[in-house]
Amino acid sequence: MSIEDQRPTSTRLNELAHPGGGGGQGPGGDLAHSETQKKKAVGYIERHLGPDTKKACVIAEDDSVDAVGGSNATTCTTGKLNGWEVARGLSHRMNKWERNSKRLQGRLDVELTGLRQANTLFGNNETDTKASFNGVSPPLPQRPERLRARRRLLAEPGPGPPGGEEPDSGLLSGRGGTDMAVDYETIINTGLSSLSDAATAWEDMGRRFGELHDNYRDHVKAAVETDDWRGESATTFKSRAQVTLEEYAGARDEAKAVGGLLKEAYRTLNSQRNKVIELRDQAVEACMTVNPYSGRCTADLARMDEDRAEIYRSNQLARQELEESWTNKILDAVKDVQDADENFRMALMSDPSDGNKGLLDGFNGALRSDAGEANAARAEELYDKIRRGEKLSDAERKELDLLMRENKSDQEFSRTLITSLGGPDGVIRTHNELTDRAYFEETGRKKQYLDMDRHLADVIATATKVEGKGREREEDRRFYDEWMKDLKEAGLKEYDAEIVGQANSDQRTRGYQSIVTLMQNGSGYSEQFLHDLADDIRAAEDSKQTDEDSKRKGDPDIWMVPSRMFRQIPMRSILTGGRLAASSVMFQNMEELSGRFTTLKCR
Numbered sequence: 085m086s087i088e089d090q091r092p093t094s095t096r097l098n099e100l101a102h103p104g105g106g107g108g109q110g111p112g113g114d115l116a117h118s119e120t121q122k123k124k125a126v127g128y129i130e131r132h133l134g135p136d137t138k139k140a141c142v143i144a145e146d147d148s149v150d151a152v153g154g155s156n157a158t159t160c161t162t163g164k165l166n167g168w169e170v171a172r173g174l175s176h177r178m179n180k181w182e183r184n185s186k187r188l189q190g191r192l193d194v195e196l197t198g199l200r201q202a203n204t205l206f207g208n209n210e211t212d213t214k215a216s217f218n219g220v221s222p223p224l225p226q227r228p229e230r231l232r233a234r235r236r237l238l239a240e241p242g243p244g245p246p247g248g249e250e251p252d253s254g255l256l257s258g259r260g261g262t263d264m265a266v267d268y269e270t271i272i273n274t275g276l277s278s279l280s281d282a283a284t285a286w287e288d289m290g291r292r293f294g295e296l297h298d299n300y301r302d303h304v305k306a307a308v309e310t311d312d313w314r315g316e317s318a319t320t321f322k323s324r325a326q327v328t329l330e331e332y333a334g335a336r337d338e339a340k341a342v343g344g345l346l347k348e349a350y351r352t353l354n355s356q357r358n359k360v361i362e363l364r365d366q367a368v369e370a371c372m373t374v375n376p377y378s379g380r381c382t383a384d385l386a387r388m389d390e391d392r393a394e395i396y397r398s399n400q401l402a403r404q405e406l407e408e409s410w411t412n413k414i415l416d417a418v419k420d421v422q423d424a425d426e427n428f429r430m431a432l433m434s435d436p437s438d439g440n441k442g443l444l445d446g447f448n449g450a451l452r453s454d455a456g457e458a459n460a461a462r463a464e465e466l467y468d469k470i471r472r473g474e475k476l477s478d479a480e481r482k483e484l485d486l487l488m489r490e491n492k493s494d495q496e497f498s499r500t501l502i503t504s505l506g507g508p509d510g511v512i513r514t515h516n517e518l519t520d521r522a523y524f525e526e527t528g529r530k531k532q533y534l535d536m537d538r539h540l541a542d543v544i545a546t547a548t549k550v551e552g553k554g555r556e557r558e559e560d561r562r563f564y565d566e567w568m569k570d571l572k573e574a575g576l577k578e579y580d581a582e583i584v585g586q587a588n589s590d591q592r593t594r595g596y597q598s599i600v601t602l603m604q605n606g607s608g609y610s611e612q613f614l615h616d617l618a619d620d621i622r623a624a625e626d627s628k629q630t631d632e633d634s635k636r637k638g639d640p641d642i643w644m645v646p647s648r649m650f651r652q653i654p655m656r657s658i659l660t661g662g663r664l665a666a667s668s669v670m671f672q673n674m675e676e677l678s679g680r681f682t683t684l685k686c687r
Contacts, residue, residue: 121307122199128303129196133296137192140292141185144285144339148178151278164278167270169425170349173432174282177342184447188331195324198317199308265422268379268414271360279350287343290336297332305329327442334438334447342432344453349428352455356424360417367410379418381410427490430483431458456497463487463497464504470521470536471514481532488539498543499563508567508574512595515540515602516579534605541606548613564613572620575599576642594643596621 152171153163165171305325308318364374371388372381383403385393396403436458438450452458466476466484476484491497502511515537522533548567550560575596600617603609623629626638 125304125307143289147282147285169429173429283346290340293336330442334449337449341451341453356421379414431455456491456494460500492542498547508571512598538605545608
């Protein structure tokens with residue numbers, strides 16, 4: 085390369101270039117540009133980044149289509165997971181991925197055109213150069229001339245892509261329609277290895293997009309963001325390039341998250357499917373005939389010894405009870421599969437906020453690779469809707485109930501949920517709102533609101549367990565210590581609660597009173613949590629104790645707010661020498677008094 089090629093050229097609007105390539109100065113500042121750097125970037129996009137991006141976008145396509153099926157203008161294929169809800173979730177992600185892949189490739193084409201033309205347009209008009217980066221994208225790149233199944237979204241399509249591109253209108257219907265859970269026959273007859281294959285492919289695609297992200301950053305964005313390119317076109321490209329870089333990052337993280345969710349789905353669903361098969365086999369060994377379509381059992385008297393068969397011939401009630409016992413075991417296991425299947429569908433279709441990175445409704449790098457963590461955001465959204473005074477629809481209530489039932493033993497879900505609710509303070513406010521609605525505002529839905537309250541108590545029990553070993557235990561300890569620290573603050577605060585105001589002129593209650601009332605609805609709390617909670621409550625009312633963090637001394641009259649809760653028997657009555665007399669039964673010793681009001685009774 086000659087010295088002349090390496091020298092940046094500069095010009096100014098409506099003027100000849102300065103001799104020797106000196107920088108011109110115009111109203112917008114120095115409109116300098118580096119022809120060499122742009123040529124390098126153009127060459128890299130043409131020879132490497134463009135083709136590599138096109139290939140990377142379809143790395144997971146074949147394995148995904150094998151799992152969920154698809155269709156094009158002439159062919160329709162049925163996926164191996166036909167009838168499963170997780171297939172609907174994967175199909176949703178595939179549909180969005182295909183659309184955003186086209187948008188990313190179209191975006192690269194626009195940048196390529198702008199950089200290629202910059203040197204020519206720049207000499208004529210800086211505004212034209214800027215416009216070349218903001219121009220309409222060229223036609224979307226065509227697929228290779230071979231059969232590629234076009235994915236179909238199996239739920240509401242949501243916002244359509246920019247540029248007038250119409251959303252997919254086809255459906256990949258499962259057996260019985262998209263609103264029916266996977267049935268016994270499908271569970272028994274479906275191998276789930278395609279989930280594992282798709283998971284590996286999505287993770288591979290995520291790794292490849294990580295490489296492409298770095299390549300775009302180093303060979304395109306950095307190459308043209310030099311100090312000797314200035315002016316409106318430079319500013320426009322830098323802004324555009326940042327968005328493109330964020331799209332590569334979003335694609336990388338989304339693909340890895342989808343891979344993680346599919347891997348978890350395979351482990352969970354395969355394990356639960358095996359339980360259904362195991363129960364079916366046990367039923368057959370117990371002389372049951374299992375219906376291959378419904379899983380219902382009938383006694384096969386011909387396979388029983390004569391004495392046993394005679395008992396069931398002469399006692400139809402005993403026979404019915406035997407058949408129902410085996411049928412219920414199988415159907416309960418089927419229900420577990422259905423709930424888990426739906427849980428993974430919701431996780432795959434979740435759309436968490438990505439902090440406005442990249443394009444609007446583009447690749448979502450905020451998607452989580454853990455189903456519990458992914459679904460916690462939706463559960464928090466529904467609880468927060470209640471806390472804001474809004475009402476849930478029937479569909480939303482069912483969705484929340486499923487989310488909480490299916491994930492109540494998942495620590496990631498539990499911790500993410502109670503953290504996103506606002507820690508102890510947010511949990512207390514949510515509990516107070518649920519209690520108010522159950523007993524006063526919407527008594528017709530009392531059971532539903534108390535179920536939501538019970539779910540909250542269950543996730544507290546899961547979130548506050550310190551288990552595991554090594555690094556996992558350290559993470560448990562960090563979360564637990566932070567929760568207990570925040571609970572000390574929230575426990576002493578006063579909150580409004582209508583259930584208190586109905587019995588008194590004031591509606592105030594302490595946070596500790598609300599949290600313990602909430603915990604009555606759950607179970608499974610760790611001994612450590614109960615001991616530490618009791619110690620903190622004792623310290624709050626003991627004038628001889630001083631909190632190490634806040635330096636606050638205990639107040640014997642702290643519970644004397646106008647509340648029926650804990651009024652008859654002070655909190656110290658549940659303690660013995662500052663510790664629980666029997667922490668494992670602390671909350672078994674609570675009983676409901678005066679109808680809907682609660683208190684503690686020390687036995």
